Amino acid sequence: MSDVEGEQPSSSQLADPYQVYFARQPMLDRDGMLCAYETLPRVVLGEVEGEVDPRASAGAALLKAFATPTLRAALSGHPAWLDMTREALFDDALLRLPADRVVFELPVGIGADPELIARLVTLHGKRYRFALDNVTKADESFAKLLPYVDAIKIDTQDIAPALLPKFASVLKSAGKLLVALKVETAQAHDHAHALGFDRFQGYYFAKHQGGLRRASAPRQALLNLLQLLAAEPTVMQLEAELKLNPVLVMHLMRLANSGSYALGRKVTTLREAINATGTNRIARWTQLLLYADGRKVKLEDDPLLQLAATRARFMELATAILPEAGPSEEDAAFLVGVFSFVDAVFGGSLDEALEVLRLPKPIRAAISRREGVLGRLLDVIEALERGDWAAVDMASAALAPLDAGAIAALALTAAEWAGMADSSAEAQGLERIED
Template structure:
């Protein structure tokens, strides 16, 4: 498989890696294919690194690091030095004990500023012993160790200048246990596994945000939106700050905006609805910053990717779906953020029929794309292949991979 073919024949999956503050620290990048594979395909490491460069993932990921698996064959190639030392963590995929050439190469890469990671750590043995002085990160699979083993493994490394990463974290309880043992990084989608309870009461701030999202989404006079904002002074100040920081369509403002009505008009209804919806997903007391919150990152990426995927297949009367794509992506993460079933959320937020159908039934074109991106987020290659075939237009693996890169770049301050 050539590097270019890799983008066409496999999906570039990403699994979030969070720090102790539960902020996004990086992504584990991997190729996924619907073909049955018991091991990574030959040349997968080289292809993954080529995809990282071809898709411009360094700028797309912003401050987040990419964890990339490197096999012993690619480890020796000079091409590996095209990867930015500050933007990647090289994960050493070794079947057994490293030979002298591998150890020499690891020392050289470490001297060049690269961070090395050792996955599947199970204690001091012939494989790990010579590498411990060189690696900056050790990954321990929490599913492969019981509570006692996990405590012993973490304890034996605690005094070393090594960052411990818990891999395969499936719940917040599991994360908290690992954090208590000294782990600093946590890999998995546990942050998107919140308990959903019918009839849960929303906080006063969440209820106020829903009311505003509802108003902005309807064709009401600006005065009504302005009045609702006046009851939420913190939101009003936040809106004025955002408008004055961003300006009008990215251009600098000649004079600061101090009028609430002026801010609403400058921001625009569509952008205001997006911003308010992201605030609903933000952790309590924090701004809607997708670069910090993994839940916001998933929601904003999903919204932007839905826009990118839906536009080529739209014709005639369906053009309006493009304007509904982003909000559909964001709303799809509301059940996790609010702990409520989507049906109960939609009783409080007015949405168009196409959006409701997509969120509740995966119906229509919006629903098909939403299902595709849910499969993509869950590393479900067969599901992605099946759903890609249902979309109008000529979509393939590379389309989805490229959309991910464009959406990430947009999310991290790019113009796309």
């Protein structure tokens, strides 16, 4: 409180009653590359002490939270598609968001009154872009909004199969970007792809694709390297094994030159990279590279690798907070997260894929049967990936002191970590080794 009687509290002393959490879902382009994230907010009214900021509102809180450095870092350089409310749309705070890094999603039922249309025209003039979310029919409101939006998001299961091709064709002819929602299988992806859809949202890419993918770093070479790392190799042994895997060398050089591990000068030899990075980090990125795409794309553009890396790091961060987790869980947490997608690499059942890696029984039990604290953490991060806040609440009830807000914050921190490894400038020297 102020020492001066009658002085009004500053805005920094006034409480904001709203709390905002974010989940994020990947959006892929027609080539299967990560091209954007939808940010799924949850705005809740919390209990506050003292005076409430009169400017506080759910819309203002949403925009303030969206502009935080943590969320920006979690996007790994990709544009964000933000679920909007009408209130937030009319808040001039959104003008502080860079127009080229965000797409505002207009929900069903937002209306198409003259006031809203005028606001869209104003923002469109400032180069902001809009998407209509979850469109199921071409009604009057849709027709009024269509000229002012750049993208249409469609759940292809919600439109009659006989009508969908014509609907998609008309929207494509109008120059609209088409986004297919809830794409959970390769068949659903292929169908939407054939209809001309431009973006795909769903987790079909995290499932086995019939052996047509994941060949960038030869799988057996990675498994051999993991076995060697488990035996505490010398630098010479590790150097010799790494030279058999040029793709891993390329990413290792980039990792060694990134801000997290850099020595203060450019690392140009493989031995320097090993010493700068350390065997534990090499082991982690070797595990993650099992998921790498066959086209040698940047790690931050590979959707499955980013998903696995984020989940693994989340597991590690969350386990360190839980009082019931002992040393064995802390040691296993990263492995549980990273190998929870292993069936996407090896095919077959999840149990069969886990058997290939000869993982310890507690790790397999957590992944396949969701046993123990690590199994519960897998449940909660899966719910968050879906943006299912009710399921997050239910799962977090058994993970005290973690609640939905803490879980969402840890996931963003994990996403930032996952996106950092390949974000530095091109490394020199041995990254040029190719097959």
